[in-house]
Amino acid sequence: MAHGYIAFVLHAHLPYVRHREANRLEERWLFEAITETYIPLLWILEEKKAANFSISFSPPLLEMLADPVLQRRYAEHLDSLRNLAKKEERRQEPDDAQLVRHYKDRFDRVYDTFLKYDSSILKAFKHYDKEGVIECFTSAATHAFLPYIQTEQALRCQISSGISAFEKHFGRKPEGFWLPECAFTPGVDKILAEEGIRYTFVDEHTIRSSSPGPRYDIGAPCYSPHGVALFPRNQEMSSKIWSSSTGYPGDFEYREFYRDIAYEREWNYIKPHMHPEGFRIDSGFKHKRITGHAEEKEAYVPLAAQQKAKMHAAHFAASADEISAENDAQCYPPHLITAPFDAELFGHWWYEGPDFLSALFREQMTKTEWTTPQEYLQRHYRDLDTVHASFSTWGRDGYGDVWLNHKNAWMYRHLHKCERELIKCAAGLQHAYKPLKQRCFDQMVREWMLAASSDWAFIIDGGTAAQYAGERFNQHVAHFNELLIHFYSQHLSNSTIQHYEKEFPFLTEINFKEFYSLHDEYVEQHYSEPKTDGKNILMLSWEYPPMVVGGLSRHVYDLSRKLAEQGHNVYVITSFVDGYPEHEINEKVHVYRVRGAQPHFNDFFHWTGSLNAAIAAQGTELGKKITFDCIHAHDWLVSVAAARLKQDLNIPLIATIHATESGRNKGIFSPMQHEIHQKEADLAFHADKVIVCSEYMRKEVQSLFGLQDEKLSVLPNGIDPNLVKKPEHGHIPAASHHEATIFSVGRAVREKGFQTIIDASAIFRAKGRSIRFVIAGKGPMLEELRQAAKDRGVEEDVWFTGFVSDEERNQWLFSCDAALFPSHYEPFGIVALEGMAAGKLTIVSDTGGLSEIIDHEQNGLKIIPQDPASIVWAIEYMLSDRDRAKQIAAAGHEAALTVFNWEKIADATVDVYESCLKKLIYTGGLAK
């Protein structure tokens, strides 16, 4: 004959209510539960031979039951109860006799049991667990609501500390684990599995809404994805007890919870058994039965109530049989009813609950066998489905409403902060063994755990005792944060920590290892403060190779490499490039490529805003580990991040302004130009020193932003001669019929002056001379320029190559006759240096930085900006005297290699850094 099974599970839990001082009201929660639930449960075990139910003890309860101070206080409490029972005997009235006797016998029996087990009822449960009469397991360390824990480390701590606590009291590891509030969420099962847990409990809708749908509905447990068996609560069965309207405990014969003789006896009579501060509290002597809905209650008759409990047990058993019968076709695995309950329901809330249980476990069912989750799993572990279950609980509405609502949602911010602070402390503790700090840390873990107990949110939701719950939560969070201050202070002392340890001696033996992170350990080891004498420089630039939009990228690349080569530690933060690593060390330079939260913002200005947030975040993060000496920011695009980092890291900011929006556009005309202009002004304002590349730029920046003279430094750009090398391979189209090839390179934008070349070419054509102009580079004006060349009929003489690689550029440079840069606006003009470095005659506009690089007719030629005739003059000058042109080119070559040498420029840059550092030391503003 096919059989179904039933697993009856009790979960015993109370929040940790041990206080250093005696007579706290909340301590009585424990005493009442011992008297009314835990000891009566032992009586059931004493009668039993075989295991047919399981019980989980939460770690706070374990710790309290094993606490000698609480045991002593409980013994006193029992004394008081028994004294009151004797007094009641003396004062009894005839119709009370039976009840008075009942309480006296009962409290005597409780007392005998308590003595029998040496004040430690936990020892008794341990004994029966060992004998196989009952199956015990445990829960999270402080019964935290696990889905609302933020970090994996904290989750693991709650789980593994719970397991350790169980081991400490039961001498073995548990196989089961009670999820506080049956609160499951994906990921909890992973840690449970890793900690060796085989089964846990969820509510029935958890399994019913899982995927794939369970074959047997809630008639069998299912494995979670990580292999923990989830036993679903059978609500039909549990409502027989739980239901507030139809549940057994509401039967009129049962004892009325809310009528206690404490409120009926004269004060002088009852006073010795009441709270020492002089108010009435429940005595545990209750003389009425529920009777009905009316206020008037009748006398409680224990025998009648016990009879009723037996009837209810029989009914429960019959209901289980009915369900088993309905499902008797189910096999592999056979049908299982899982019936989990709060233990304290039996006895404390439902006085006759233990009588009910005692009767229930004697019931002989025809279709149903008693089992335990462990036993069921042993037999049927091969037959269970695996499902994905989502976040759910056994609370009101089935999800988080009880523990996360307008009354208690504020708590989680503080708990999560504690978790993260613990992880931060642990990162610092990983290396050196500091016993005092470790102890401080362990106590912080305890305070966090005690604050994280789901009871506080639950009580605050319920409203009764909400003040106590709020105070306890506040107290533990405050303790945590006070300890945190001690943790980082020089004054940390033994006695300080002891104060906190003594206040709540919870899980005192455990050292908490769960908060370490492998990653932090790695960083601690590999990111030790750089040991060199060099400076630690935080370099900010929106572009960095391989991203090259303008000359900025190249400049920052050359400067950072050179600084690193000289022994400085350079950390560049720049924007991401798809396919390139987020972090790399390239020629000793640390490069971090970051992505904004909106990396494809369609507006460039806001794109930079998003990028700046990411740059600042990365910089702050690096600042946790590296003591930077200064920040070096390049151009307005990083202005926002630079200002923030200067503030956050409290170090000098050096800004290089490579070009200005006003200079590029010959004024500020559009709102967007205005915004950019403002960012430039901000950068100049926040910077301790501003570097510009030429005297020309110094004047421009000074007049635009009104900077003081001493705030500005002029440092030219440098050139790396290795990058201007004659290529070994490749060729360029030969100049078929042209007299000479003139090469220009730059972005196709108006200020580069390429249209003047077209005009000059037209003049040559008119003169009947054939000069080939090659313009390399792309940009928004490229098409317009091509069209202009066509319109002027010079498309055969003016060639546009579009984008060129460095190698192609070099091919052109080395094979041309002269390099021409007719810009209208050029803050510096690195391209001119490249022409000179290639040993070519270099012709530049007499403007901006260009005019400072070239000494006319000495190391190059200058032309008048926007004047095509001037270009014609320069080229004819070269053609008329090739030898002279060669001499000038040679002088240019020499200047490029000596004056514009990165070695010298990097040195000068460090001098600028130094001047800022000194200034800060004078004003006492430097943190280190």
Added chain:
Amino acid sequence: MIEEIVKWKNEGLTLYEIAEKMNMSVGKVQYRWRQYRKQSSVTETAHEAEYVENNEVTWVMPSEYEEDILYMMPQGPQTMFVYWSLSEGTRKMAEHHFRTAWSDLPKVIKMYDVTDIVFHGHNAHKAFEMDVPEMTNNWFLHNLEPGRTYIADIGTRTFDGSFFTLLRGNAAETSFLKEDERMSEKVRRWKTENQSEPEWLENYSVYSYYQKIR
């Protein structure tokens, strides 16, 4: 009771000594003392907890911390709770970028449905924005879809009305109300294929102090 604590305090006793004298828990005394100090507007912030005499520290719970955080927790199949705080640095950065006072910037939550997506900021299935009142640091978001993964941003708006992210939070999932084909497939692949981690969201990640240092 507080009068007595204040009296002892003025006589130079530590909170511990006062607790002993009054036969109260230190926690209780501390709590009262903090309440008192809060009311008597003694300026004290979370970060300037001071050393009082004898190595004693008092700390008052702030309503939020000086940090950038945005965290979202599911309350049920259709409701999420988010809380956040923005550090002074981040608020200033927004002021700097927009050249607008913080109080004049709109505060907006943007919720993205990122189910089965590696989210990079622009590729959500759908998203909605919601203005939140000034001085708010938490919100319940209702009427969401069950069984979906969401990410929330806190941000502001540009002058032309585009949402601008200031801070992005964690991914969180609303509970499923019934069996889901997609999920069943993922479970099947998880069981039968050699995957190192499952394809669904697991709620916990190892938090590192050095999040962005590699």
